[in-house]
Amino acid sequence: MSTVRYCVIDVFSSTAYQGNPLAVVDTTSSSLTDTQMRLIARQFNLSETTFIYPPTDPKATWRLRSFLPNGEEVFGAGHNSLGAWWWIAHSGLLGSIFDGSQGGNTYYQQLGSDILSVEVSGSNAEDLVISMRQGNPQFMSKHTNLDSLAGSIGLNASDIGLNISGVELDQPMVVTTSPARHLLVPVRTQEVLRKVKFADKEVISKELASTESHNSGIYVFTSAGHDSPSQIPRFEARFFSPGMSMEDPATGSAAGPLAAYMWANHAVGSAENGTYNIEVIQGVQTGRKCLMKLSIEPNEEGSASIMISGTGVLVADGNIIVPNSDICF
Template sequence: MDVQFFWVDVFATTALAGNPLALVPDADALPDETMQAIAREFNQSETTFVVRPERPGADQRLRSFTPAGVEVFGAGHNAMGAWIWLAQSGRLDPDRDTFVQQIGDDLLKVRVSGRSSTGAQVSMEQSAPRFLGRVEDREALAAVLGLRAEDLAGDRVAEVASTGAEHLLVPVGSIEAVDAAQPDTAGLRKLLAEAGAEGCYLYTVALDPAAGVSASARFFNPTVGIAEDPATGTAAGPLAAVLVRDGLVPDHGRIVIEQGRRLGRPSRILLSVDGPLVTITGTGILAAEGVLHL
């Protein structure tokens, strides 16, 4: 069996930036174990497979796996990269700009605009925000992140939040603290399990307003085998909801989260929050394509 694949750099305007996604379309014939093996082969934070939807009203169904074989849900770069490719490949009805994607049991709206032979802009709804609990032990939290307790933001508390995937959002007091983090993988995995979270989003809002950025962040997810991710839509969504809830952004319609700078893959994730509706917007570049011989 020959299986075609594509490589999309998501949240990027040039190749070799943003967050790379391996994408396999027309994947209905692939059993789960083959999808998991392909994800291991590509060894990216996620590999997404496009399959026929199971639920009425869905236009596409997406399944995403990490290199550890874990299926992940939520509408982040794993979904955005798929829709960028669908738009660029001509597989979407040109008379429509709104579609529905099935991810797990969720049906989520997608809007595709600015389609061309080189890409598109994609806006995706995420699940309604849920705020699921706090991590109060500052000493233990700082230790597993390789930081000092005083590096954590003094006026804010780490908390688990979700717009489709549960992540621990950890506020620190400066961009220097964000850059300095060196997580203890085993310790962080244990702390995340105790908190009921999948990954850890370390962020700061202590930034120069002239930069046009609402927060700068890094994402660590040892739970599913991701050492560090350069752009994480499923973590940016709940962070945007928290920033709006706590009055930390002046414009709820334009929230910009910077990520990936430390990895040399700078990304900017654009979000809006309107009550329970969180929308994430981005672009991407088709960077490569090929064929797997299985």
């Protein structure tokens, strides 16, 4: 009976039992079928399970494949890949990267057909910070039926919209910085955010389908003021995908698009050395508070480069039996 090594990382927190739990499976020297990976992801029943493979593209350092508990493969550059890279660095798969300095080392991850850069920094294994560059922002379908959308998450249409420094954000829309497409929904206050309900998967699925979203979820957010020590604009968010079994404590593949959405609407404050910065907290309602730091670098083409940073903490490791290949998902 064969086994593969696994670990569980709490991502976007340095405190165990906070953050967003991610199962990481070491398949660097073994190969699993798609069905076997789906069965293992279902067994963990976390929001995502990531498998680490050698790359098929020579430009990449490692290839990552991530699955939801329902067996759907996703390709977002969020907690599924940031947590995997935290473990890759922590476990020594990158060799000796710590030289006592805070400088970063750059690697490349293969996510589906995308090759994206990853920076690993920190002076020791307990001080790891992973920074990932996401893809170019794409602004896609708008959701125009506010009554229907609000009703699907237990709100009223008047609850949708957000005013920041005189900028009125009242248009829910799909924004992506990776193959994952999520519907971003601004709401008025943190009190409104607390009232959001994700109970009706079927109704939410219909709302997402109306925007032609794929590998998708609904990302509801609002302003959290400037309560960070650095006075960086801070937002609070909640996320749910019908393919998940629970509300997601942290969603990097949606936080990156949120940064792009705020930048495109001129709601990110002032730039520092040409770079805009925001922070996103998530997971408050689930008791697993997470912190994601994002930077936005405008480019000459009129678009922007999005970088997401965070850390993690190891909470479990062991071995899991490889499912029989004749078991059907």
